[in-house]
Amino acid sequence: MEKLGIYFLCATLLAPVTPAADTAPESASIAGYTATASKTEQEWETKFRALPDPANLRAYMQRLTARPHHVGSPYDKDNAEWILSRFREWGLDAKIESYDVLFPTPKERVVELVAPTRFTAKLQEPTVAVDPTSSQHDEQLPGFNTYSIDGDVTAPLVYVNFGVPDDYEMLERMGISVKGAIVIARYGGSWRGIKPKVAAEHGAVGCLIYSDPHEDGYFRGLDYPDGPYRPKDGVQRGSVMDMPVRPGDPLTPNVGATKDAPRIPLSQVETLTKIPVLPISYADAQPLLEALGGRVAPEAWRGALPMTYRVGPGPARVHLKVAFHWDQKPLYNVIARIPGATSPDEWIIRGNHHDAWVNGADDPVSGASAVLEEARAFSVLLHQGWRPARTIIFCLWDGEEEGLLGSTEWAEDHADELRQKAAVYINSDNNNRGFLAVSGSHTLEKFINGVAREIPDPETKLTVWKRLQFYRLANSPAGSSAAEPRSRPDLRIGALGSGSDYTAFLDHLGIASVDIRFGGEGDDGAYHSIYDDFYRYTHFEDTDFAYGRALAQTAGTAVMRLADAALLPYDFDDFTDTIRHYVDEVQKLARDMRDQTIERNRRIDEGLFAAVTDPREKLLPPAKETVPPYLNFAPLENGLSALQRASEEYTRTVAKAGPGVSSRDTAAQLRAVNAKLIAVEQSLTLKDGLPNRPWFEHQIYAPGFYTGYGVKTLPAVRESIEQRQWKLADEQIVRVGKVLENAGEAIQSAAQALNQAN
């Protein structure tokens, strides 16, 4: 589902760079392994990485994308059963876990310009002759945004750029209100669900979202089928559920949507939109935009259509009507287990969704195929005698596109067991050519850097780690030879927001998670359209599935290494370094807001804004704001300090214990250590969650309330500052400071247990 905010892993070695520097030397032990175990592990991993086969990945994709397979479609169920058969064929213990979820689908969709001229939007993606599956119109869901409410409104149109909060501040300065209006926003600038949410907060009665060719069409490159970019009638479907509040089935908050789960009535659902919303193509949007009068849009608001972008309101008046079938549909998660030989109650979970908006080759099958191939390869290893210490669970989720339904319901359904047993969740969602992109828990940063040093890049024959280091360097200024990618041993990984199936694991349950993909050389010009299909993927994306193999190799190596390690390879030094960054950032944010408010208020008092405004283009001064008070950041600093002490102690303890740990004789003691390590990530959560959104329990990472997919780190602190809630900010600093102290204690407790185990 998510295509935004991919984060390419960054840093290098202090020593001069040599060809060997980016690979783990043969002699070195893998973290968490004894020397002997490390050697054995490396042999198994090497065997594993030879197994994933591009021909299989291609065959899986061809099968899984042959027909549209959204939740509730016949082919969605068919795919789930086919995947189940494969797992069983490979000898794995697999089953389908089904849930019943609310999934509204369109009954009626109308977009008409009713003044000053008339135009009726086509709302149809046409067949492309060379693309065989683009003609399956009977099975395709049309262009729509799910979890929009029903609505039938006629109102003046206003163009709101991306429709994010900053855009409404600018509208206010331009003296333009959207109260009673239908807004039209272009895709981009935030997750789509933010657009109707913010529009409704400002009094709009309807919301259109269109794909401007500047972000998503001919401006970027040749359009489909001449090239990979979105054609004029292409539409981006997608969910507009208010996921920053809570993802998952809207009728069963916090619990699994089993057949007999208690369900709230539709009227009590919190995560539907407040106004009707519909996505349209730019071919349908252009006549509406051209009919707008009013002032010329600010330069940053202008897209690539051949016209002068204007804001309105009117004279364009638009009729928007949407009505939905408010049905419950079954979804089918496919779950396969490889039981752990020695620690069956420590779980390594690997997942990717299998459902799509239409045929879904890139999203999600390019990722789901890798999961299947990892499972097949593991079954081969199992036949050769490999026995993972921990339990490995493969999950092919359903219902991700609508709002992470399958993964969320499963995680809520099995919450207690997961909190107890799940060590790591490894996610992917889609895949393309290019660079390794990793985001996740920073307790896994060092671990995943180690994995990345093992994987050959298909295009350069460097390791994917080395290629990524070069990418980071190439994107840092040419003059700064001391750039971090050269000086920091580990490349930084991104923080996770939302938009894919890791959300419930990380944010709700506090399970350390990573998301892994390759990308950066392709594009997403068919994202959530009927053209994201086998023909297009095999003509314009990872055409030979070389990066599909690299994804399977990367995620599979990570799973094996986690499943086999005597000591779970969390690292708290990189984590502490990252938290230091976040603590610095929120303090700078508060300082800058203070400085800026003082200066802006002074300018307002001086009459500066009026004085520099062209009287022919009215622009009101911004409103004066209270100068932010100084906040007491000491609790955060103290928490960080405790964390740092504990992290240093843990690292010393591991170093003292030698490479890995002494032996598996101390298995029971090590299990106790590992249990304490698993508890560290959960020590970063609070049961009552974030202010006003208790489902989000993690206190380090969350999707932004006004960004949707985009992450906010230290979210309770950062968002209360951003929203100028100073009292709340002070309270949250104390709470989060305590969380950091708790994490320090949890780490220290693990260190002490490890000390005793040796």
Add this chain to the structure above:
Amino acid sequence: MEKLGIYFLCATLLAPVTPAADTAPESASIAGYTATASKTEQEWETKFRALPDPANLRAYMQRLTARPHHVGSPYDKDNAEWILSRFREWGLDAKIESYDVLFPTPKERVVELVAPTRFTAKLQEPTVAVDPTSSQHDEQLPGFNTYSIDGDVTAPLVYVNFGVPDDYEMLERMGISVKGAIVIARYGGSWRGIKPKVAAEHGAVGCLIYSDPHEDGYFRGLDYPDGPYRPKDGVQRGSVMDMPVRPGDPLTPNVGATKDAPRIPLSQVETLTKIPVLPISYADAQPLLEALGGRVAPEAWRGALPMTYRVGPGPARVHLKVAFHWDQKPLYNVIARIPGATSPDEWIIRGNHHDAWVNGADDPVSGASAVLEEARAFSVLLHQGWRPARTIIFCLWDGEEEGLLGSTEWAEDHADELRQKAAVYINSDNNNRGFLAVSGSHTLEKFINGVAREIPDPETKLTVWKRLQFYRLANSPAGSSAAEPRSRPDLRIGALGSGSDYTAFLDHLGIASVDIRFGGEGDDGAYHSIYDDFYRYTHFEDTDFAYGRALAQTAGTAVMRLADAALLPYDFDDFTDTIRHYVDEVQKLARDMRDQTIERNRRIDEGLFAAVTDPREKLLPPAKETVPPYLNFAPLENGLSALQRASEEYTRTVAKAGPGVSSRDTAAQLRAVNAKLIAVEQSLTLKDGLPNRPWFEHQIYAPGFYTGYGVKTLPAVRESIEQRQWKLADEQIVRVGKVLENAGEAIQSAAQALNQAN
């Protein structure tokens, strides 16, 4: 002619801002005046500023723009005679000074796409029904670039973005050569004459320049006649003479183009293009661009046409044919004098050109009208008894558009006298609503700040100085309350490059110059087209001529204040501060180039560029370069140090002499001081000019060899570093350091003379 690089004056007071802070207190004396003289001067200036009348400005514009009036046209001569009559009617001593100049005009123009399909460019700007003068096709020069050579070429097309040197570096990395090709560049990014110059250096055989709607059309706002922006068939005419080498009549380098001046043969002219060049509209360009294949243009290269921008070469093949009448034409400078009462041999010169590409309302009549109104107002003052101490000379230049012909030939013709007598040249070129834009000699920075504090802004009723300070503040970060516009007493003025008639005065003769305009609230969407006319100006630009009046008030006040001052009000502290900036800049430039070269070479050695390149989109590594040596900047620092000592001494001496100077009894002594002051700017010149372009004598300011209009300060040093000519750089640092020392000596000599005069 020039419309690029307008520089809005910046800073403020250390004290809290009060309404009075931006005006000179009544009691304070004007710099260079005794207290008594200052009071008298202020009375005359106040009388003066009441005189300019928007109704007159409108009438002048209507008359002067009634028909096309380029060099050699009947109406050009007619306008000159009309202006002459006005000057005489106002009782001024006026005459026409005529020169005969080479001005090639089109005989034939053809642009055709000959493959893969056929298309013939229209090359015609159509009549706009509501615009009466747009239909005067018989008298309009068609769209062309003057001083292109004749040519008839058919070749593959390559899109080169703006066609500046950086673009060719990118082309080289993309593996694309323009050798034997016709390039198509969009307007913008540099002065137009750079485009064919650089294209020819890279082996192109022809050059098309088009107006992309992104820089100049619907992307910016509604197009003409619905709004002020360039319509689809609009063409930007303009000169492509190699003016960075030398402006003025190409046949008479360094001497006035009088009837009997020695003329070089056409074959020896250095400043023609090397390849044929023609400007076209985007309506004519779009079919050519759409026919290009090859790789997709880099993102920064893409304009606002509804297409995927590609680079080529081919399959588009283009036939370009241009042939010119290589005729000499007479030009008519109109020159009026008000003789100085006490110092007739010290001249204050005020100029603006009167010729246009077509009807030329904005460029140049909006500026020329102000000059006329200043002259009329002075004639009124003369009748009331005002007698300026110095001689005032009004110049209405002809032939500016082709290459600053009228002003350059006049300056060359009268070079000796000007070097001796000209104290200051004040230029304008065009005018619109908005903010004061001043560039010029920094010896006049403090002076012009003082003038700006006297002028009311028509839209805000603040002074134009205060409004500009607000503008500068508004464009500095909101958090930096210590921003320079608040902390520096004088707003900084820009440095002059080229593109208007100050060039010969400042760069060739070393006469302190300033260029003054208002702008920033309008646009230049009709620049050098048939639509820059009275209808459009009075509908979309300074419609009530309120800013025309402000320009006349500003420039006229400056002229009066300069003409009446006992002591010429140069200031060397702001000047020294500015030179310190430039010296820091060139040192940083050298340092950064060194750092960047080292890091880039390292990246090339490591294979980084190859590793981060998408193999489907070939991008070669840049070439390795020799690491720049450390340069010895001590001579510049020593020169600066000498300059600073002298400047401080001069300021102390003026302070000691009290407000202004003691009395006019010491007139002869003061004349000696003033002569020494005039000599200061000339001490900044070197007779053999800049490396490879001796005509440009000034060592602080010059148009860039590869920017054309854009200024390069400390040009000999800066450009030799930019062009990696390290030996030359070392030599030029010594030369320019000596120039700064000489300037220090000249200032010291003035200080000593002033000391003796008191």
